[in-house]
Amino acid sequence: MRIVGVARADGTDVASLSEDGTRLTVLCGLEDFWAGPEDRLGRQPAGETLPVETATLVPPVLPGARVLCVGLNYLKHVAEGSYRDQDLPEHPTLFARWTRSLTVGGAEVPVPANEEGLDWEGEIVAWVGRTLVDAEPDEALAAVAGYSTFNDITARRAQKLTSQWILGKNADRSGPLGPMVPAAEVGDLRDGLRVRTRVNGETVQDGSTAEMVYHVGETLAHISRTMTLRPGDLLATGTPSGVGYARTPPWLLKPGDVVEVEVDRLGVLRNPIVGSEYRLA
Numbered sequence: 001m002r003i004v005g006v007a008r009a010d011g012t013d014v015a016s017l018s019e020d021g022t023r024l025t026v027l028c029g030l031e032d033f034w035a036g037p038e039d040r041l042g043r044q045p046a047g048e049t050l051p052v053e054t055a056t057l058v059p060p061v062l063p064g065a066r067v068l069c070v071g072l073n074y075l076k077h078v079a080e081g082s083y084r085d086q087d088l089p090e091h092p093t094l095f096a097r098w099t100r101s102l103t104v105g106g107a108e109v110p111v112p113a114n115e116e117g118l119d120w121e122g123e124i125v126a127w128v129g130r131t132l133v134d135a136e137p138d139e140a141l142a143a144v145a146g147y148s149t150f151n152d153i154t155a156r157r158a159q160k161l162t163s164q165w166i167l168g169k170n171a172d173r174s175g176p177l178g179p180m181v182p183a184a185e186v187g188d189l190r191d192g193l194r195v196r197t198r199v200n201g202e203t204v205q206d207g208s209t210a211e212m213v214y215h216v217g218e219t220l221a222h223i224s225r226t227m228t229l230r231p232g233d234l235l236a237t238g239t240p241s242g243v244g245y246a247r248t249p250p251w252l253l254k255p256g257d258v259v260e261v262e263v264d265r266l267g268v269l270r271n272p273i274v275g276s277e278y279r280l281a
Helices: 030-035 037-041 075-080 137-142 216-224
Strands: 002-008 011-017 023-029 049-051 067-071 093-097 102-104 122-128 144-151 175-177 194-199 202-208 234-236 258-263 267-274
Touching (some): 002 023, 023 030, 122 194, 122 258
Parallel strands (some): 102 175
Antiparallel strands (some): 194 202, 194 258, 258 267
């Protein structure tokens, strides 16, 4: 099962995407889905069906959801960048995205006018399916409703202006999300899913989730001891090595490029890069 959002005149519905990707079966409204995601995912889709080409797909994200992201979560990625000479932190480095920065596969991602280009960061998002307060790692992992392919596309100039990363991580439409696949169909990321990123067909990242320093259950449990996590919150789990800014010379995404992220069991997320004049498109 692959779960997507569908924009309607009166709000957002949640739908299941057919195996061949041509049809949608509507499950329920967005709020209803996140009121009981495990129940909804456990049912056979049986609602209205419609062709994909007639629908406007959007991330199935609640407006009030928190999008929490782990930085520096693969050792080779730490070693390739500007943090290579620092000790690995005891706790995960966390930053935030706003839901407005999120989009879907196929959406055009604009390069901000003051950036030379954008950087790719192929990774996986975990979707929280139950309320978590002071959770233990096993409890937190069991609360994950599903996973999606994600591209944490980054405006590096803005990110590097200060020690706070939020500006560079929230450029318009810079967070493409693939469909959510139920956790039961994905398994434990610690067993190793392959994460690959391609730019114009050339592989630039090729890693495994088995290389993660901070795993999903541990990280969600850590967060839950400070803030309550609720159904619909998201955790972006970090990227493997191979990002563009760390290359010699640096390689950034320019208008006309196409970036793809492919993750085992989750599928391919493909987005074209466009100029800043398309920011409001």
